[in-house]
Amino acid sequence: MRLNSRALPPGSASGFTLVELVTVILILGVLVVGVSSFVIFGTRIFVESSSVDRVLSQSRFAMERLIREIRSAVPGSVRLRTEAGYQCLELLPIAASSSYLDMPFKPGAKAEVGTGIATTASVAAGQLLLIYPLTPADVYADSAASQGKMFSLKAVQRSGDSWDFTFTQQIRFDEASPRQRFYVASGPVSYCIFHGGSNDGDLLRYAGYGINHPSQLAPTDMGAGVLMAQGIVNDFSQPAQLPIELTPATLVNNALVQLRPRFAVNGESFQYQHQVQVINVP
Structure with missing residues (x-):
């Protein structure tokens, strides 16, 4: 079957009418608005969920760190x-804890040395050794005093299963621990x-x-x-x-x-x- 095409009259041209162009523009505008609203909505959900996730993860980390340090705090x-x-x-925070073997206590004489059972934890000069702290006043006391419940370490030497402590001065602890326990802290x-x-x-x-x-x-x-x-x-x-x-x-x-x-x-x-x-x- 053969199809014959009809020639256009001289001076005429093919194209779209104004009504067709306006219709197409309106349709495209509706599509663009719909797509852009979808993209904006999706972007907003992503930004808000990212903000929530950031605050949640940040708060969880902070709370976990705080709880762990509270649980490991020196008593008092x-x-x-x-x-x-x-x-x-x-x-x-506690850096190390164990039992002491020999320490100077009131009313005995002051001494510059003491001995404790060693553990796997690391203890070094400059750290603080505490025995029987009961209140914050026992911990946050005058560091220059020669009698109390906390003193600074000048040197620590390990001898087999024990630590030999040397204090920065002649000291004497107020009270012995009922369980012969001592704590070491850095600050x-x-x-x-x-x-x-x-x-x-x-x-x-x-x-x-x-x-x-x-x-x-x-x-x-x-x-x-x-x-x-x-x-x-x-x-x-x-x-x-x-x-x-x-x-x-x-x-x-x-x-x-x-x-x-x-x-x-x-x-x-x-x-x-x-x-x-x-x-x-x-």
Whole structure:
């Protein structure tokens, strides 16, 4: 079968009418709006989910680190400072712990040396040795005193299964431990949560600022802190809403730290609820 094409009259041209062009433009516009809305919506979901994941992972890491250090704190070393613009939890992490064999105790004579059972942990000069600390006053005391419950080590030498300790001066411990236990620590750390100011909602960790401060230091006196988490929105005006609460240890009870920081992201919030015990076994 043969098809014959019809020739166009002279002076005429093929193309689209104005109505057809407008129709096509409208259809394309609707398609572009639909596709762009889908892309924008998907991008927004991705950005928001990424923000939530970042805050969740950051907060989990910070809480896990804080909980581990609280659990490994020297008995009697945990203390809390609460001000209008921040809360700071200070503690002395244990570097090593064992039983002593010979130490100078009151009312005996002062001495510069002592002996303890060695462990796999590392102990070095410059660290602190504590025996029977019961309260923060026993830990954050005058480092120049020759009698107390904590003293700085001048040298440590291992002899078989024992450590030979040399102190920086002639010392004498106040009391013997019922279990002949001693602790070794390098220095205190502080976790501070801020409310207001340039660090609003931040959790910072401070270390390396020294020890023997009878009054707990403010964050501005601890040097530069390390940012651990952001987005904490607890109401500091309500005591029941504070992110940290401390119940000090007694002779029959362990110290109890309650952690309840509330984090906010993208208009939503979530709160941690943890109770951490500091085992009171001096």
